Amino acid sequence: MVSVRATPVPAVLAVALLSLLYLTVSDIYALINYVGFATWLSIGxxxxxxxxxxxxxPNLERPIKVNLIFPAVYIVCTVLVVAVPAVASPAETGVGCLMILTAVPVYLILLEPHTRLRGLANITDGTTRLIQKLTLSVRPKMK
Known part of the structure:
Protein backbone atom coordinates (compact mmCIF):
# COMPACT_ATOMS: atom_id res chain seq x y z
CA MET A 1 0.00 0.00 0.00
CA VAL A 2 1.16 3.50 -0.77
CA SER A 3 0.12 6.58 1.16
CA VAL A 4 -1.52 9.47 -0.64
CA ARG A 5 1.74 11.29 0.13
CA ALA A 6 3.49 8.66 -2.10
CA THR A 7 5.25 6.96 0.82
CA PRO A 8 4.86 3.33 1.94
CA VAL A 9 3.61 4.19 5.42
CA PRO A 10 2.28 0.68 6.27
CA ALA A 11 5.61 -0.90 5.27
CA VAL A 12 7.57 1.63 7.33
CA LEU A 13 5.35 0.94 10.35
CA ALA A 14 5.80 -2.82 9.91
CA VAL A 15 9.59 -2.45 9.78
CA ALA A 16 9.48 -0.21 12.86
CA LEU A 17 7.48 -2.81 14.80
CA LEU A 18 9.86 -5.59 13.73
CA SER A 19 12.81 -3.44 14.78
CA LEU A 20 11.26 -3.01 18.22
CA LEU A 21 10.81 -6.77 18.41
CA TYR A 22 14.48 -7.27 17.50
CA LEU A 23 15.46 -5.11 20.47
CA THR A 24 14.30 -7.88 22.78
CA VAL A 25 17.22 -10.10 21.69
CA SER A 26 20.02 -9.92 24.24
CA ASP A 27 22.90 -11.08 22.01
CA ILE A 28 23.47 -8.28 19.48
CA TYR A 29 26.00 -10.29 17.45
CA ALA A 30 23.55 -13.15 16.97
CA LEU A 31 20.89 -10.64 15.94
CA ILE A 32 23.26 -9.12 13.38
CA ASN A 33 23.94 -12.60 11.99
CA TYR A 34 20.23 -13.51 11.85
CA VAL A 35 19.07 -10.31 10.22
CA GLY A 36 22.14 -9.84 8.06
CA PHE A 37 21.85 -13.33 6.61
CA ALA A 38 18.13 -12.94 5.96
CA THR A 39 18.57 -9.51 4.39
CA TRP A 40 21.41 -10.52 2.08
CA LEU A 41 19.59 -13.68 1.03
CA SER A 42 16.36 -11.81 0.28
CA ILE A 43 17.99 -8.97 -1.63
CA GLY A 44 20.25 -11.42 -3.48
CA PRO A 58 13.22 -10.46 -23.20
CA ASN A 59 10.22 -8.51 -24.56
CA LEU A 60 9.12 -6.98 -21.25
CA GLU A 61 9.16 -3.19 -21.09
CA ARG A 62 12.23 -2.00 -19.19
CA PRO A 63 12.31 1.72 -18.38
CA ILE A 64 15.84 1.28 -17.03
CA LYS A 65 18.09 -1.29 -18.65
CA VAL A 66 21.02 -2.27 -16.42
CA ASN A 67 24.21 -3.83 -17.73
CA LEU A 68 24.22 -7.45 -16.49
CA ILE A 69 27.75 -7.08 -15.11
CA PHE A 70 26.39 -5.23 -12.06
CA PRO A 71 23.81 -7.84 -11.00
CA ALA A 72 26.37 -10.60 -11.67
CA VAL A 73 28.93 -8.99 -9.36
CA TYR A 74 26.24 -8.36 -6.75
CA ILE A 75 25.05 -11.99 -6.91
CA VAL A 76 28.63 -13.28 -6.49
CA CYS A 77 29.10 -11.01 -3.46
CA THR A 78 25.77 -12.15 -2.06
CA VAL A 79 26.74 -15.80 -2.42
CA LEU A 80 29.98 -15.11 -0.56
CA VAL A 81 28.29 -13.08 2.19
CA VAL A 82 25.65 -15.79 2.65
CA ALA A 83 27.91 -18.84 2.28
CA VAL A 84 30.69 -17.79 4.68
CA PRO A 85 28.36 -17.30 7.69
CA ALA A 86 26.52 -20.51 6.75
CA VAL A 87 29.79 -22.42 7.15
CA ALA A 88 31.09 -20.42 10.12
CA SER A 89 27.89 -20.43 12.21
CA PRO A 90 25.31 -22.85 10.82
CA ALA A 91 22.98 -22.55 13.82
CA GLU A 92 22.54 -18.80 13.40
CA THR A 93 22.21 -19.23 9.65
CA GLY A 94 19.48 -21.80 10.26
CA VAL A 95 17.63 -19.33 12.47
CA GLY A 96 17.92 -16.75 9.67
CA CYS A 97 16.40 -19.25 7.24
CA LEU A 98 13.60 -19.98 9.70
CA MET A 99 12.93 -16.24 10.01
CA ILE A 100 12.43 -16.08 6.26
CA LEU A 101 10.37 -19.27 6.10
CA THR A 102 7.93 -18.04 8.77
CA ALA A 103 6.48 -15.82 6.06
CA VAL A 104 5.25 -18.81 4.04
CA PRO A 105 2.56 -20.09 6.45
CA VAL A 106 1.54 -16.53 7.31
CA TYR A 107 1.05 -15.79 3.62
CA LEU A 108 -0.81 -19.04 2.94
CA ILE A 109 -3.09 -18.77 5.97
CA LEU A 110 -3.83 -15.04 5.87
CA LEU A 111 -3.38 -13.78 2.31
CA GLU A 112 -3.44 -16.43 -0.44
CA PRO A 113 -7.07 -16.53 -1.66
CA HIS A 114 -7.03 -20.28 -2.40
CA THR A 115 -5.63 -21.42 0.95
CA ARG A 116 -6.52 -18.77 3.51
CA LEU A 117 -8.91 -19.69 6.26
CA ARG A 118 -12.43 -18.44 5.61
CA GLY A 119 -12.94 -17.00 9.07
CA LEU A 120 -9.70 -15.09 8.85
CA ALA A 121 -10.57 -13.60 5.46
CA ASN A 122 -12.97 -11.11 7.03
CA ILE A 123 -10.43 -10.23 9.72
CA THR A 124 -7.55 -9.68 7.30
CA ASP A 125 -9.73 -7.68 4.90
CA GLY A 126 -11.03 -5.55 7.76
CA THR A 127 -7.53 -5.04 9.13
CA THR A 128 -6.30 -4.03 5.68
CA ARG A 129 -9.09 -1.46 5.35
CA LEU A 130 -8.39 -0.14 8.86
CA ILE A 131 -4.67 0.27 8.11
CA GLN A 132 -5.52 1.97 4.82
CA LYS A 133 -7.77 4.45 6.63
CA LEU A 134 -5.34 5.12 9.47
CA THR A 135 -2.37 5.70 7.16
CA LEU A 136 -4.31 7.28 4.28
CA SER A 137 -3.05 4.51 2.00
CA VAL A 138 -4.37 2.88 -1.14
CA ARG A 139 -3.28 -0.08 -3.20
CA PRO A 140 -1.10 1.04 -6.12
CA LYS A 141 -2.85 0.96 -9.48
CA MET A 142 -1.59 -1.77 -11.77
CA LYS A 143 -1.03 -1.00 -15.42
Whole structure:
Protein backbone atom coordinates (compact mmCIF):
# COMPACT_ATOMS: atom_id res chain seq x y z
CA MET A 1 0.00 0.00 0.00
CA VAL A 2 1.16 3.50 -0.77
CA SER A 3 0.12 6.58 1.16
CA VAL A 4 -1.52 9.47 -0.64
CA ARG A 5 1.74 11.29 0.13
CA ALA A 6 3.49 8.66 -2.10
CA THR A 7 5.25 6.96 0.82
CA PRO A 8 4.86 3.33 1.94
CA VAL A 9 3.61 4.19 5.42
CA PRO A 10 2.28 0.68 6.27
CA ALA A 11 5.61 -0.90 5.27
CA VAL A 12 7.57 1.63 7.33
CA LEU A 13 5.35 0.94 10.35
CA ALA A 14 5.80 -2.82 9.91
CA VAL A 15 9.59 -2.45 9.78
CA ALA A 16 9.48 -0.21 12.86
CA LEU A 17 7.48 -2.81 14.80
CA LEU A 18 9.86 -5.59 13.73
CA SER A 19 12.81 -3.44 14.78
CA LEU A 20 11.26 -3.01 18.22
CA LEU A 21 10.81 -6.77 18.41
CA TYR A 22 14.48 -7.27 17.50
CA LEU A 23 15.46 -5.11 20.47
CA THR A 24 14.30 -7.88 22.78
CA VAL A 25 17.22 -10.10 21.69
CA SER A 26 20.02 -9.92 24.24
CA ASP A 27 22.90 -11.08 22.01
CA ILE A 28 23.47 -8.28 19.48
CA TYR A 29 26.00 -10.29 17.45
CA ALA A 30 23.55 -13.15 16.97
CA LEU A 31 20.89 -10.64 15.94
CA ILE A 32 23.26 -9.12 13.38
CA ASN A 33 23.94 -12.60 11.99
CA TYR A 34 20.23 -13.51 11.85
CA VAL A 35 19.07 -10.31 10.22
CA GLY A 36 22.14 -9.84 8.06
CA PHE A 37 21.85 -13.33 6.61
CA ALA A 38 18.13 -12.94 5.96
CA THR A 39 18.57 -9.51 4.39
CA TRP A 40 21.41 -10.52 2.08
CA LEU A 41 19.59 -13.68 1.03
CA SER A 42 16.36 -11.81 0.28
CA ILE A 43 17.99 -8.97 -1.63
CA GLY A 44 20.25 -11.42 -3.48
CA UNK A 45 17.19 -13.39 -4.59
CA UNK A 46 15.56 -10.18 -5.82
CA UNK A 47 18.67 -9.19 -7.79
CA UNK A 48 18.87 -12.70 -9.23
CA UNK A 49 15.46 -12.06 -10.81
CA UNK A 50 16.96 -9.38 -13.07
CA UNK A 51 19.07 -11.66 -15.29
CA UNK A 52 16.47 -14.43 -15.07
CA UNK A 53 13.71 -12.12 -16.34
CA UNK A 54 16.03 -10.62 -18.94
CA UNK A 55 16.63 -14.15 -20.29
CA UNK A 56 13.14 -15.68 -19.90
CA UNK A 57 11.09 -12.62 -20.90
CA PRO A 58 13.22 -10.46 -23.20
CA ASN A 59 10.22 -8.51 -24.56
CA LEU A 60 9.12 -6.98 -21.25
CA GLU A 61 9.16 -3.19 -21.09
CA ARG A 62 12.23 -2.00 -19.19
CA PRO A 63 12.31 1.72 -18.38
CA ILE A 64 15.84 1.28 -17.03
CA LYS A 65 18.09 -1.29 -18.65
CA VAL A 66 21.02 -2.27 -16.42
CA ASN A 67 24.21 -3.83 -17.73
CA LEU A 68 24.22 -7.45 -16.49
CA ILE A 69 27.75 -7.08 -15.11
CA PHE A 70 26.39 -5.23 -12.06
CA PRO A 71 23.81 -7.84 -11.00
CA ALA A 72 26.37 -10.60 -11.67
CA VAL A 73 28.93 -8.99 -9.36
CA TYR A 74 26.24 -8.36 -6.75
CA ILE A 75 25.05 -11.99 -6.91
CA VAL A 76 28.63 -13.28 -6.49
CA CYS A 77 29.10 -11.01 -3.46
CA THR A 78 25.77 -12.15 -2.06
CA VAL A 79 26.74 -15.80 -2.42
CA LEU A 80 29.98 -15.11 -0.56
CA VAL A 81 28.29 -13.08 2.19
CA VAL A 82 25.65 -15.79 2.65
CA ALA A 83 27.91 -18.84 2.28
CA VAL A 84 30.69 -17.79 4.68
CA PRO A 85 28.36 -17.30 7.69
CA ALA A 86 26.52 -20.51 6.75
CA VAL A 87 29.79 -22.42 7.15
CA ALA A 88 31.09 -20.42 10.12
CA SER A 89 27.89 -20.43 12.21
CA PRO A 90 25.31 -22.85 10.82
CA ALA A 91 22.98 -22.55 13.82
CA GLU A 92 22.54 -18.80 13.40
CA THR A 93 22.21 -19.23 9.65
CA GLY A 94 19.48 -21.80 10.26
CA VAL A 95 17.63 -19.33 12.47
CA GLY A 96 17.92 -16.75 9.67
CA CYS A 97 16.40 -19.25 7.24
CA LEU A 98 13.60 -19.98 9.70
CA MET A 99 12.93 -16.24 10.01
CA ILE A 100 12.43 -16.08 6.26
CA LEU A 101 10.37 -19.27 6.10
CA THR A 102 7.93 -18.04 8.77
CA ALA A 103 6.48 -15.82 6.06
CA VAL A 104 5.25 -18.81 4.04
CA PRO A 105 2.56 -20.09 6.45
CA VAL A 106 1.54 -16.53 7.31
CA TYR A 107 1.05 -15.79 3.62
CA LEU A 108 -0.81 -19.04 2.94
CA ILE A 109 -3.09 -18.77 5.97
CA LEU A 110 -3.83 -15.04 5.87
CA LEU A 111 -3.38 -13.78 2.31
CA GLU A 112 -3.44 -16.43 -0.44
CA PRO A 113 -7.07 -16.53 -1.66
CA HIS A 114 -7.03 -20.28 -2.40
CA THR A 115 -5.63 -21.42 0.95
CA ARG A 116 -6.52 -18.77 3.51
CA LEU A 117 -8.91 -19.69 6.26
CA ARG A 118 -12.43 -18.44 5.61
CA GLY A 119 -12.94 -17.00 9.07
CA LEU A 120 -9.70 -15.09 8.85
CA ALA A 121 -10.57 -13.60 5.46
CA ASN A 122 -12.97 -11.11 7.03
CA ILE A 123 -10.43 -10.23 9.72
CA THR A 124 -7.55 -9.68 7.30
CA ASP A 125 -9.73 -7.68 4.90
CA GLY A 126 -11.03 -5.55 7.76
CA THR A 127 -7.53 -5.04 9.13
CA THR A 128 -6.30 -4.03 5.68
CA ARG A 129 -9.09 -1.46 5.35
CA LEU A 130 -8.39 -0.14 8.86
CA ILE A 131 -4.67 0.27 8.11
CA GLN A 132 -5.52 1.97 4.82
CA LYS A 133 -7.77 4.45 6.63
CA LEU A 134 -5.34 5.12 9.47
CA THR A 135 -2.37 5.70 7.16
CA LEU A 136 -4.31 7.28 4.28
CA SER A 137 -3.05 4.51 2.00
CA VAL A 138 -4.37 2.88 -1.14
CA ARG A 139 -3.28 -0.08 -3.20
CA PRO A 140 -1.10 1.04 -6.12
CA LYS A 141 -2.85 0.96 -9.48
CA MET A 142 -1.59 -1.77 -11.77
CA LYS A 143 -1.03 -1.00 -15.42
Missing amino acids: AAVLCLPVLRYTQ
